[in-house]
Amino acid sequence: MDSENKLMLGLPxxxxxxxxxxxxxxxxxxxxxxSRSYRPSFDDPTLxxxxxxxxxxxxxIENGYFDCGLTGQDWVKENNSDVVEICDLVYSRASNxxxxxxxxxxxxxxxxxxxxxEGKRIATEIVNTTNAFLEQNGVKADVExxxxxxxxxxxxxxxxxxxxxxxxxxxxxxxxxxxxxxxxTNTVFVANxxxxxxxxxxxxxxxxxxLLTSALESASKVGLKLNIEVDKLxxxxxxxxxxxxxxxxxxxDEKWVAIDTIIDExxxxxxxxxxxxxxxxGIVEYPLxxxxx
Numbered sequence: 005m006d007s008e009n010k011l012m013l014g015l016p017x018x019x020x021x022x023x024x025x026x027x028x029x030x031x032x033x034x035x036x037x038x039s040r041s042y043r044p045s046f047d048d049p050t051l052x053x054x055x056x057x058x059x060x061x062x063x064x065i066e067n068g069y070f071d072c073g074l075t076g077q078d079w080v081k082e083n084n085s086d087v088v089e090i091c092d093l094v095y096s097r098a099s100n101x102x103x104x105x106x107x108x109x110x111x112x113x114x115x116x117x118x119x120x121x122e123g124k125r126i127a128t129e130i131v132n133t134t135n136a137f138l139e140q141n142g143v144k145a146d147v148e149x150x151x152x153x154x155x156x157x158x159x160x161x162x163x164x165x166x167x168x169x170x171x172x173x174x175x176x177x178x179x180x181x182x183x184x185x186x187x188x189t190n191t192v193f194v195a196n197x198x199x200x201x202x203x204x205x206x207x208x209x210x211x212x213x214x215l216l217t218s219a220l221e222s223a224s225k226v227g228l229k230l231n232i233e234v235d236k237l238x239x240x241x242x243x244x245x246x247x248x249x250x251x252x253x254x255x256x257d258e259k260w261v262a263i264d265t266i267i268d269e270x271x272x273x274x275x276x277x278x279x280x281x282x283x284x285x286g287i288v289e290y291p292l293x294x295x296x297x
Contacts, residue, residue: 009205010050011071012072013072014069014074014075015035015055015073016061016074016075016076017056018058020058020074023095025037027216031212031218033051033215037055042055050208059129061073062080063083063085065087068196072193073194074093076103076190076192077187078133080192082131082133087194087197089193090195092217093190093216103168103169104185105167106166106167106175106184107126107165108155108158108175108183109163109180109183110159111180113181116183118137118141118143118183119143122143123144124162124164125146126146126147126148126166127148127149127154127157127162127164130186131148131149135147148162154167155167155178218294218295221296222294225269225292226269226272228263228264228267229264229288230263230287231262231284234258236282237261243278244263245275246265246266262286
């Protein structure tokens with residue numbers, strides 16, 4: 005390895021920080037940092053990087069300060085960043101689901117569609133995206149940047165807001181009603197175009213992408229092992245869900261075989277009692293760290 009080989013990563017600080025560290029750990033990269041430090045330490049000597057707001061990551065990747073990093077699709081779009089999207093990483097602080105930027109008004113507002121916001125005032129963090137959305141709908145409104153606590157600005161300070169939501173709970177708690185969805189977003193792993201022209205950096209970026217996606221994929225799946233009599237095998241296989249075809253191994257007792265498969269975790273609670281009732285024995289559920297397709 006060339007001693008000068010080093011990959012610079014931009015990592016999101018704030019709500020995604022801890023979940024990002026956990027994801028990298030599951031992928032095999034240990035990241036440590038102090039509470040006041042923006043510079044993480046990696047157990048891989050070829051990696052270096054910084055934590056900073058997700059809103060800024062794509063700009064620094066585009067200008068070459070970082071070779072690659074994690075940010076939201078929304079901020080790549082908002083910044084109009086010229087970067088390469090390597091892979092989707094659908095995770096957040098609380099769950100593995102996509103988020104939405106939505107146009108909201110108070111529940112009692114007379115606004116029913118975006119057209120009703122002509123000449124009104126809207127607060128949001130994604131000013132460029134909101135202006136583009138209004139233009140697409142032929143609406144002229146005053147869009148102002150919000151530094152935070154956006155839900156609290158209606159109806160006293162603005163007529164509507166464009167805010168990010170994952171579950172909608174915060175919006176409902178603040179008695180807000182969704183009028184429209186501007187875009188759906190999730191975390192993405194993006195890279196600088198020039199960095200991808202470097203063979204060593206491209207290989208390293210592709211390796212990190214593979215390990216991150218496989219770690220994320222494993223979060224919703226488990227491994228399942230069981231023993232079953234040979235004469236019951238075909239009926240069991242017909243009803244046993246799996247990622248691909250299950251692995252079947254012979255046992256010392258020729259009347260029995262062992263099955264090893266990977267299934268969605270939500271199915272396990274339903275299928276284990278069913279397998280037991282149909283004669284399966286030695287049923288073992290085990291967690292997964294990575295699933296590579």
